[in-house]
Structure formats: C-alpha cells, structure tokens
Amino acid sequence: MAQWQEVSEKSKLHPKPVGLVLQYGTAGFRTNADHLDHVMFRMGLLATLRSINTKAIIGVMVTASHNPEEDNGVKLIDPMGEMLTPAWEVYATQLANAEQDHLITVLKDLVQKESIDLTNQEAEVFVGRDTRSSSARLSDAVLDGVTALDGRSKDYGLVTTPQLHYMVCCCNTRGGYGKASVEGYYSKLSQAFIQLTKSAPNRTDDQKCLLVDGANGIGALKLREMEPYLQGALKVSLFCDGTGGKLNHQCGADFVKVQQNSPKGINRCCSFDGDADRIVYYYSDDHGRFHLLDGDKIATLISTFLKELLTKAGLDLKIAVVQTAYANGSSTRYLEDTMKVIVRCAKTGVKHLHHVAQEFDIGVYFEANGHGTVLFSKAAEEKIQQLCDDSEGERQGAATLLKNSVDLINQTVGDAISDMLLIEAILAIKGMTVQQWDAIYTDLPNRQLKVKVSDRRVIDTKDAERKTVSPAGLQEAIDRLVERHQDGRSFVRPSGTEDVVRVYSEAATQVTRLLNHLYLNQPLHTGVFTFVCFCVCRFERHFIKHCRCL
Ligand SMILES: CC(=O)N[C@H]1[C@@H](OP(=O)(O)O)O[C@H](CO)[C@@H](O)[C@@H]1O
Numbered sequence: 001m002a003q004w005q006e007v008s009e010k011s012k013l014h015p016k017p018v019g020l021v022l023q024y025g026t027a028g029f030r031t032n033a034d035h036l037d038h039v040m041f042r043m044g045l046l047a048t049l050r051s052i053n054t055k056a057i058i059g060v061m062v063t064a065s066h067n068p069e070e071d072n073g074v075k076l077i078d079p080m081g082e083m084l085t086p087a088w089e090v091y092a093t094q095l096a097n098a099e100q101d102h103l104i105t106v107l108k109d110l111v112q113k114e115s116i117d118l119t120n121q122e123a124e125v126f127v128g129r130d131t132r133s134s135s136a137r138l139s140d141a142v143l144d145g146v147t148a149l150d151g152r153s154k155d156y157g158l159v160t161t162p163q164l165h166y167m168v169c170c171c172n173t174r175g176g177y178g179k180a181s182v183e184g185y186y187s188k189l190s191q192a193f194i195q196l197t198k199s200a201p202n203r204t205d206d207q208k209c210l211l212v213d214g215a216n217g218i219g220a221l222k223l224r225e226m227e228p229y230l231q232g233a234l235k236v237s238l239f240c241d242g243t244g245g246k247l248n249h250q251c252g253a254d255f256v257k258v259q260q261n262s263p264k265g266i267n268r269c270c271s272f273d274g275d276a277d278r279i280v281y282y283y284s285d286d287h288g289r290f291h292l293l294d295g296d297k298i299a300t301l302i303s304t305f306l307k308e309l310l311t312k313a314g315l316d317l318k319i320a321v322v323q324t325a326y327a328n329g330s331s332t333r334y335l336e337d338t339m340k341v342i343v344r345c346a347k348t349g350v351k352h353l354h355h356v357a358q359e360f361d362i363g364v365y366f367e368a369n370g371h372g373t374v375l376f377s378k379a380a381e382e383k384i385q386q387l388c389d390d391s392e393g394e395r396q397g398a399a400t401l402l403k404n405s406v407d408l409i410n411q412t413v414g415d416a417i418s419d420m421l422l423i424e425a426i427l428a429i430k431g432m433t434v435q436q437w438d439a440i441y442t443d444l445p446n447r448q449l450k451v452k453v454s455d456r457r458v459i460d461t462k463d464a465e466r467k468t469v470s471p472a473g474l475q476e477a478i479d480r481l482v483e484r485h486q487d488g489r490s491f492v493r494p495s496g497t498e499d500v501v502r503v504y505s506e507a508a509t510q511v512t513r514l515l516n517h518l519y520l521n522q523p524l525h526t527g528v529f530t531f532v533c534f535c536v537c538r539f540e541r542h543f544i545k546h547c548r549c550l
C-alpha cells in the first residue's frame with residue numbers, strides 16, 4: 001500500500017538510535033531530548049491510528065514535566081481528555097522500540113489487532129508543547145508522523161498539559177465541556193472563580209494576593225495570559241516566571257516537595273511544575289520553619305469543602321478521596337476517622353487514580369506530590385444542576401457553590417491553574433488562612449529516597465504498591481523494621497519514570513543518628529529516619545544478593 005511506503009520513507013528522516021529501548025512509563029516516554037525524535041514521529045503515527053480507532057480527536061503533548069530542561073517526553077491523550085488507555089501503552093512501547101526495518105511490520109500488526117480500516121478514515125490529532133528548547137522540533141516530528149498517515153492535525157503550540165487535555169475533551173464533546181481554545185479555558189475558569197469568590201465578601205487583601213512559582217515553565221506564561229480574565233479577583237505575583245532562570249532548576253513543585261524548602265519570607269505561595277499539571281502550597285512561619293501543603297492537604301481541603309456543601313444542599317452523593325501509597329498516614333487517618341470520607345489507595349500515576357475516582361459520584365484524587373483533580377459523575381452534575389434550578393435559600397446557595405466548583409475544576413486531568421483557583425476560592429469562602437488549613441492535621445515525619453540499582457524490574461509489588469512480592473524476603477525484612485516504630489510504614493517500588501527504585505518511610509517521630517550521616521551523607525541536624533536507612537541498607541543487601549542469582 002502506498003501509505004506504508006510513505007511512512008517507511010518518512011521514518012528514515014526520524015531514525016531510531018540502534019539498541020535504544022524505552023518504555024511508556026507512568027506518564028508516557030521521558031528521557032534526554034536528543035534521543036526522542038523517532039519516538040515523537042512514531043507517536044504521531046500511533047495517535048493517528050488511535051484517532052481512527054476511536055473516531056475521535058487524540059492529543060499529543062510534548063513535555064518532560066518536572067524533569068530537567070535537557071530532558072523531554074511525550075504523553076498521549078484519549079478522547080475524553082483522559083490518559084491513553086493501558087492496552088495502547090503497550091503498542092506505544094512496541095512502536096518506540098521497533099528497529100527501523102521492523103517498523104512497518106509492527107504498525108501492520110497493530111492495525112490488524114485493532115481491526116483498523118485505513119481506507120477513507122478521518123483522523124485528527126491535537127499537538128501541544130511546553131517551553132523546553134527541544135520541544136518545537138520534537139512536536140514537528142509528531143506532526144510529521146500524523147501527516148505520514150494522512151491524518152489532520154492542529155498545533156496548539158505552547159500550552160500547559162491540562163490545557164491540551166481540556167481542548168481534546170471540548171472538541172470531542174462538541175463544546176459540551178467548554179470552548180476549545182485557550183481563551184475558552186481562561187473564560188470558563190475565571191468566570192467560575194469570580195462567581196465562587198462572590199460568596200466570600202469579606203475576603204481580605206491578603207487573601208486576594210498569591211505568590212506563584214511558575215517553575216520557569218509554561219505555567220508561568222499561561223497564568224500571565226489568564227490574569228486579565230480574572231478581573232482582579234486574584235492578584236498573582238509570579239516568580240520563576242521563565243524570564244531569567246532555568247526550567248525546574250531550584251524551583252517548581254517537585255523541587256519544593258522533595259527539598260522541603262521555600263524562598264525566605266514567603267507568606268502564602270504555591271509552585272507549579274514544568275508543564276503545570278502539579279501544584280503544592282507552602283509558607284514559612286515566624287521562626288522561619290518551612291511548611292508544605294502537598295497533594296494530601298489539598299485533597300483534604302477540597303473534599304471537606306465539598307462534603308460540607310453536600311450536607312448543606314441535602315444531596316446524598318457518595319464522595320471519596322483517592323490517594324497513592326505515598327499519601328501521608330495522617331491524612332488518611334484524618335479523612336477516614338474525622339471526616340468519615342471513603343479513602344481508596346491506587347497505584348502511582350494519575351491514570352490509576354483517575355480510574356478509581358470514576359467509581360464514585362464525586363472522586364477527589366491527588367498524589368502527594370500535588371497532581372490531582374476532582375471528578376463528578378454525570379448523575380452528580382445533573383443533581384447539582386437540578387437543585388440550583390429547583391431549590392431556594394441555603395440549599396440553593398450550597399448547590400450554586402457546588403455548580404461553580406464543577407465549572408472551575410478541570411476534570412480531564414490535574415491542572416495547577418485550576419487547582420490553584422479552587423484552593424484560593426475555598427480559603428476565601430471559609431475565611432481560612434493557609435496556617436489554619438495546615439493545622440487541620442499534622443503530617444507524620446517522612447522521607448522519600450531513590451536507590452540506583454542495576455535492574456529495578458526484579459522488584460514486583462502488590463496491594464497498590466504497598467507490599468513487595470519479589471525479591472523474596474524483602475517484604476518480611478521491611479515489616480520487621482517497621483514494626484518497631486510507632487505509626488511506622490515503609491515500602492519500595494520501582495519508578496515508572498526513572499531508572500531508580502523509590503523507598504518511602506514514615507513514622508511518628510524522627511531520629512537523628514550517626515548512621516544517617518554516614519549513609520546518606522546528610523548533615524547530622526537534618527534528622528533523617530534511622531529505619532529508612534536500615535531499610536535502604538537491607539534492601540540493597542537483598543537486592544545485591546538477588547541480582548547475583550539472576
Ligand atoms: C513518588 C512520585 O512522586 N512519583 C511520581 C513519578 O512516578 P514514578 O513512577 O514514581 O517515577 O512521576 C509520575 C509522573 O509525573 C507521577 O505521577 C508520580 O507521582
């Protein structure tokens with residue numbers, strides 16, 4: 001077929017480095033930008049086939065999110081604005097790893113397996129990119145892939161990841177979700193925010209101002225564009241806005257979460273990540289102590305707010321919070337015991353949380369690192385709308401607040417801009433300071449470390465990654481260590497985005513010991529947890545033993 005000829009010819013312009021193997025991981029492909037040209041071209045091909053297969057528009061976002069400027073990556077977006085379905089992640093990996101002379105065979109296989117009819121089929125792909133210097137040429141490679149299969153494409157250029165998810169959803173619902181343009185996105189969110197904050201007439205000037213760390217990335221650019229639409233309802237002071245510093249370098253949501261530090265003298269501040277789909281809040285107290293309000297605190301604030309509104313509105317809707325194993329134990333306990341909210345644990349990666357959240361009328365999902373959103377079922381949205389129309393007084397007031405919240409939330413994916421506006425609105429409506437929000441519960445001390453190993457795939461997990469199944473004996477070793485510590489909890493899992501194993505531990509208290517200093521090379525006063533270190537040492541010993549057997 002002439003089409004395969006064309007694909008084959010064009011693919012030669014995007015050659016695959018021989019032997020390079022990549023995996024469609026937790027959030028798509030991600031590696032050094034110099035190795036990604038062929039992957040981009042092939043993801044253009046895949047998105048076109050997926051578009052024919054679903055008879056809908058598919059999105060392709062070129063970004064490496066919170067990773068360094070030198071990296072890049074690509075994520076695919078399915079018709080309703082959700083992440084690519086897992087079955088197609090397998091195709092994505094096969095396609096990315098096919099050696100040059102095998103590419104057409106792999107494509108034909110896919111076409112046959114999915115019964116894709118290539119004759120007279122329409123395909124359309126939306127493409128967006130972040131501000132990395134490599135992103136423009138890489139998104140050209142995606143467009144090349146789409147053209148090679150005669151697909152149509154629309155290049156949205158510089159957009160945040162959540163904005164592209166929003167565009168895909170808007171177009172595939174024929175405008176039902178909103179207008180498919182950045183202006184449409186800004187208007188929808190701003191109007192909802194303005195309406196919501198009208199319910200907080202006593203908002204102080206302090207509550208109207210927020211410091212935002214834009215990670216020197218796309219979020220800064222887009223937030224600046226959005227400001228006029230907010231009509232003064234929120235005054236944003238942007239720093240790390242991309243005019244000077246380097247992307248994600250000593251700034252951004254990931255830096256703040258991992259380093260647990262903020263610039264001095266910051267009152268209430270938030271950080272985005274490099275593609276603006278994550279957010280964390282923080283402040284320094286009078287003693288200069290840093291306080292982080294992460295995804296767990298955000299989920300708590302939002303779910304509490306929504307639950308109170310449901311009670312006021314007299315609406316019987318099932319609300320749940322979806323977390324991962326990285327959620328702080330205090331947050332889970334507070335939500336379950338005090339708030340009486342259903343809590344579920346999903347595997348790491350927003351795509352997993354998203355699907356669990358869909359099981360409820362209202363599913364609030366957040367990863368501890370600040371990636372998350374809220375999903376409302378169709379039935380829930382209809383009930384809220386009906387109550388706005390049919391009720392009066394306090395019930396109607398609560399229903400209207402719920403309706404405006406639905407409009408403010410980007411339900412397609414976690415969105416730093418949308419989440420920020422929702423949090424600001426809730427704080428204003430509740431008349432709450434960031435310190436009061438922080439005091440809802442106290443985080444258990446915790447640490448997350450990376451361990452570099454020769455092959456992370458020997459670790460297999462179960463129970464939403466909270467337990468290891470292999471290597472044999474590792475889980476028992478962790479259990480023995482954890483048992484000795486009040487509220488102790490620890491787990492290890494292979495990362496889906498980096499070639500490392502992640503180790504997480506938390507407990508009621510933190511202890512400083514010489515071992516910490518020796519093993520982790522940390523200054524003694526930083527107080528790392530003894531049992532984390534033991535865990536890591538033990539883990540490595542097990543691992544090394546195991547590797548030798550392989
Ligand atoms: C502990 C942690 O923060 N893991 C992150 C990280 O995944 P890993 O599979 O742990 O590498 O990157 C993902 C994509 O951005 C994000 O969804 C996830 O939360």
Ligand SMILES: [Mg+2]
Pocket residue numbers: 065066273274275276277278
């Ligand atoms: Mg991101």
